[in-house]
Amino acid sequence: xxxxxxxxxxxxxxxxxxxxxxxxxxxxxxxxxxxxxxxxxxxxxxxxxxxxxxxxxxxxxxxxxxxxxxxxxxxxxxxxxxxxxxxxxxxxxxxxxxxxxxxxxxxxxxxxxxxxxxxxxxxxxxxxxxxxxxxxxxxxxxxxxxxxxxxxxxxxxxxxxxxxxxxxxxxxxxxxxxxxxxxxxxxxxxxxxxxxxxxxxxxxxxxxxxxxxxxxxxxxxxxxxxxxxxxxxxxxxxxxxxxxxxxxxxxxxxxxxxxxxxxxxxxxxxxxxxxxxxxxxxxxxxxxxxxxxxxxxxxxxxxxxxxxxxxxxxxxxxxxxx
Amino acid sequence: xxxxxxxxxxxxxxxxxxxxxxxxxxxxxxxxxxxxxxxxxxxxxxxxxxxxxxxxxxxxxxxxxxxxxxxxxxxxxxxxxxxxxxxxxxxxxxxxxxxxxxxxxxxxxxxxxxxxxxxxxxxxxxxxxxxxxxxxxxxxxxxxxxxxxxxxxxxxxxxxxxxxxxxxxxxxxxxxxxxxxxxxxxxxxxxxxxxxxxxxxxxxxxxxxxxxxxxxxxxxxxxxxxxxxxxxxxxxxxxxxxxxxxxxxxxxxxxxxxxxxxxxxxxxxxxxxxxxxxxxxxxxxxxxxxxxxxxxxxxxxxxxxxxxxxxxxxxxxxxxxxxxxxxxxxxxxxxxxxxxxxxxxxxxxxxxxxxxxxxxxxxxxxxxxxxxxxxxxxxxxxxxxxxxxxxxxxxxxxxxxxxxxxxxxxxxxxxxxxxxxxxxxxxxxxxxxxxxxxxxxxxxxxxxxxxxxxxxxxxxxxxxxxxxxxxxxxxxxxxxxxxxxxxxxxxxxxxxxxxxxxxxxxxxxxxxxxxxxxxxxxxxxxxxxxxxxxxxx
Numbered sequence: 001x002x003x004x005x006x007x008x009x010x011x012x013x014x015x016x017x018x019x020x021x022x023x024x025x026x027x028x029x030x031x032x033x034x035x036x037x038x039x040x041x042x043x044x045x046x047x048x049x050x051x052x053x054x055x056x057x058x059x060x061x062x063x064x065x066x067x068x069x070x071x072x073x074x075x076x077x078x079x080x081x082x083x084x085x086x087x088x089x090x091x092x093x094x095x096x097x098x099x100x101x102x103x104x105x106x107x108x109x110x111x112x113x114x115x116x117x118x119x120x121x122x123x124x125x126x127x128x129x130x131x132x133x134x135x136x137x138x139x140x141x142x143x144x145x146x147x148x149x150x151x152x153x154x155x156x157x158x159x160x161x162x163x164x165x166x167x168x169x170x171x172x173x174x175x176x177x178x179x180x181x182x183x184x185x186x187x188x189x190x191x192x193x194x195x196x197x198x199x200x201x202x203x204x205x206x207x208x209x210x211x212x213x214x215x216x217x218x219x220x221x222x223x224x225x226x227x228x229x230x231x232x233x234x235x236x237x238x239x240x241x242x243x244x245x246x247x248x249x250x251x252x253x254x255x256x257x258x259x260x261x262x263x264x265x266x267x268x269x270x271x272x273x274x275x276x277x278x279x280x281x282x283x284x285x286x287x288x289x290x291x292x293x294x295x296x297x298x299x300x301x302x303x304x305x306x307x308x309x310x311x312x313x314x315x316x317x318x319x320x321x322x
Numbered sequence: 323x324x325x326x327x328x329x330x331x332x333x334x335x336x337x338x339x340x341x342x343x344x345x346x347x348x349x350x351x352x353x354x355x356x357x358x359x360x361x362x363x364x365x366x367x368x369x370x371x372x373x374x375x376x377x378x379x380x381x382x383x384x385x386x387x388x389x390x391x392x393x394x395x396x397x398x399x400x401x402x403x404x405x406x407x408x409x410x411x412x413x414x415x416x417x418x419x420x421x422x423x424x425x426x427x428x429x430x431x432x433x434x435x436x437x438x439x440x441x442x443x444x445x446x447x448x449x450x451x452x453x454x455x456x457x458x459x460x461x462x463x464x465x466x467x468x469x470x471x472x473x474x475x476x477x478x479x480x481x482x483x484x485x486x487x488x489x490x491x492x493x494x495x496x497x498x499x500x501x502x503x504x505x506x507x508x509x510x511x512x513x514x515x516x517x518x519x520x521x522x523x524x525x526x527x528x529x530x531x532x533x534x535x536x537x538x539x540x541x542x543x544x545x546x547x548x549x550x551x552x553x554x555x556x557x558x559x560x561x562x563x564x565x566x567x568x569x570x571x572x573x574x575x576x577x578x579x580x581x582x583x584x585x586x587x588x589x590x591x592x593x594x595x596x597x598x599x600x601x602x603x604x605x606x607x608x609x610x611x612x613x614x615x616x617x618x619x620x621x622x623x624x625x626x627x628x629x630x631x632x633x634x635x636x637x638x639x640x641x642x643x644x645x646x647x648x649x650x651x652x653x654x655x656x657x658x659x660x661x662x663x664x665x666x667x668x669x670x671x672x673x674x675x676x677x678x679x680x681x682x683x684x685x686x687x688x689x690x691x692x693x694x695x696x697x698x699x700x701x702x703x704x705x706x707x708x709x710x711x712x713x714x715x716x717x718x719x720x721x722x723x724x725x726x727x728x729x730x731x732x733x734x735x736x737x738x739x740x741x742x743x744x745x746x747x748x749x750x751x752x753x754x755x756x757x758x759x760x761x762x763x764x765x766x767x768x769x770x771x772x773x774x775x776x777x778x779x780x781x782x783x784x785x786x787x788x789x790x791x792x793x794x795x796x797x798x799x800x801x802x803x804x805x806x807x808x809x810x811x812x813x814x815x816x817x818x819x820x821x822x823x824x825x826x827x828x829x830x831x832x833x834x835x836x837x838x839x840x841x842x843x844x845x846x847x848x849x850x851x852x853x854x855x856x857x858x859x
Contacts, residue, residue: 114389115397115410242409244402244746245335248774252335287396294390 007084008068024059027067040249063097064087065150082106088265092157099272110260112284141205141231149173156190170197173212327460346481348463355508356424366633383408402746405462425541487510499527528562528573530714534721552680554700558605565591593669597649653712728807735802738784749784758843769826803835
């Protein structure tokens with residue numbers, strides 16, 4: 001590509017190989033990690049407009065992760081918005097989703113079934129703290145899996161509130177720590193962390209929470225190394241809404257927290273856009289399209305190069321760990 | 323109900339046996355006896371007669387959730403669990419009550435037995451509205467009767483033993499047979515002295531069955547053949563025949579009281595001495611040998627047993643062991659003692675046939691005799707250590723089953739559909755075809771035998787190679803070949819291939835074979851027992 005417009009820096013949405021990149025300013029440093037040091041990145045403020053090949057392009061907050069954006073494209077009075085990945089829930093690590101009026105709205109549908117309905121974030125963090133405390137009581141390390149970019153930092157920001165009462169060290173996997181550094185440099189408050197690799201051999205892990213990417217949940221990864229002693233495992237993901245998804249990963253606990261919109265979220269984003277036509281991609285496209293049509297709307301599914309049908313490998317963003 | 327729902331969640335969140343037992347123990351020690359009795363009932367897999375049809379439950383959940391039918395179907399396929407799908411779809415609860423489990427069962431569920439649909443609907447919807455999501459889920463599990471949460475009877479026994487301080491074998495025995503989930507039952511279950519009131523239940527109460535593990539390693543590792551009693555392994559319905567207080571009872575291993583299904587065995591009771599319990603296998607039997615098991619299924623399926631079916635498919639009990647004699651539990655006496663008493667009480671020329679002992683002087687000789695198994699319509703051998711007691715549950719050491727090798731066939735994956743529970747939204751349920759000329763005809767379905775990693779690979783293949791969709795079922799490119807193993811084979815007019823197999827499973831993924839290398843219907847037909855074509859035998 002001559003120029004790639006990047007909605008956010010998850011690896012299924014940002015890859016090297018283009019001659020130039022356009023992205024939202026808060027996500028510039030994250031995108032740099034993905035595309036390497038050389039490629040020119042043009043960073044826009046949210047709402048700032050540029051002309052590309054005769055169309056006006058601007059980026060607007062999507063609330064997915066730091067620097068995530070919806071792309072607004074305007075030409076001859078016709079406005080299209082491509083949502084990228086987004087969520088409507090508040091998230092202290094990124095600017096909140098902003099509805100953008102348009103004629104055509106291209107929405108993701110990762111969790112586009114009505115069974116996906118997110119519980120209040122505060123309840124989820126209370127659950128994580130309670131699990132951590134119970135593990136401490138039982139003398140077990142708490143290993144929490146979360147995607148290294150975005151989800152892990154949201155978890156660390158969310159845990160901050162309970163940190164004064166639930167005293168315990170938080171250790172991180174290297175992949176998580178790299179992105180934490182970039183978030184902190186962007187001025188986002190996260191609970192304090194120590195890289196697990198830097199911990200001395202005699203560390204008592206039984207009071208610790210260890211934050212690692214889901215890919216570390218294997219016999220060959222960090223967790224299989226047995227260095228943490230007895231442990232309990234949990235995964236933070238929207239897929240954890242379903243018991244089967246947790247059970248087949250052999251996890252002890254699932255915490256339902258997603259950076260994607262749930263079913264009510266998708267529907268309310270569509271309404272807020274005021275769009276008369278909706279294109280649906282990434283996820284349960286057919287179900288969302290059929291529902292919208294039955295509600296009297298105009299909708300169609302579009303194919304994407306970047307997904308398995310149901311993302312069954314369990315990746316919420318299908319993230320390759322750097 | 324809150325405590326029950328939390329216990330269910332705790333069981334569901336761990337795969338570790340000790341943690342499950344702890345969760346059960348915690349629950350049993352904190353709830354009223356009536357709740358404990360109901361919970362134990364569900365956990366060991368008993369349940370009241372089903373009062374609500376799934377179709378209607380789905381319809382009411384759909385109305386309450388304001389979604390169309392097709393969307394409910396989509397959700398169900400993603401979740402893979404009916405009770406859970408409903409719990410996730412219902413609108414968030416306005417309030418959450420904390421009424422005890424026995425209230426919900428006795429006051430809310432059981433009275434629906436005689437209610438009309440409208441009353442059922444109203445009652446159910448109001449129940450949903452009073453429960454939070456966790457409670458709804460547990461409740462739905464109860465009312466749909468799909469109460470599986472990875473808890474075996476033995477875990478419940480361990481928890482009850484922990485709560486009561488009783489020996490596990492005592493608890494196990496008290497949980498057998500015919501009892502009602504009441505506060506009184508629970509109180510007696512955990513009591514240290516059996517009371518008079520339990521006598522009535524005792525009359526029909528069976529003993530826990532002793533079950534064998536498959537033989538591991540080489541047969542010679544069992545030591546000298548003279549230390550073992552060898553019997554054929556019969557393929558019927560494992561059962562206990564009980565004759566006490568001039569009454570006769572037949573219990574299946576699934577703890578179903580089947581006396582009225584087997585009038586022959588009830589009549590047999592009158593020929594037995596007072597106070598005996600016989601362990602054996604109920605088999606359809608004619609001219610000194612078993613009939614195909616399909617005949618038994620035909621008989622079991624009948625509501626009314628007419629004279630015709632009774633004469634076409636008569637049953638016997640092939641007796642393995644004697645557990646009680648003259649009202650005394652003799653399970654701790656050595657095998658030889660029990661066997662001798664069994665032979666003494668067996669009425670001649672009756673529906674009780676003492677399972678014959680197979681004689682062989684060496685293991686090699688026994689291995690040769692094992693080749694007779696298929697012709698004799700048995701599954702192989704049972705090996706029982708002389709001197710051993712009759713134990714409780716599945717144990718290694720004293721009893722082994724030494725089955726004959728299964729049949730095996732190479733077949734092509736042609737259809738796949740998503741599984742349930744932990745396999746939800748993964749394509750794990752497969753249909754396999756074999757060649758009939760240039761066409762692949764569906765031949766067997768199989769769900770088990772692959773590793774998680776293989777399942778993931780097959781799942782990815784299905785997604786990438788779907789050629790047609792029929793609801794949740796995918797027709798896939800015929801490329802993958804699997805070796806299927808199965809235990810029995812019969813003619814069946816109900817299957818397109820004309821063949822039905824017993825216990826099919828995937829033995830191996832034949833990545834070295836291509837679709838054209840799979841077996842043909844003709845070679846499989848050659849495995850059929852002799853018989854007239856087109857006739858069900």
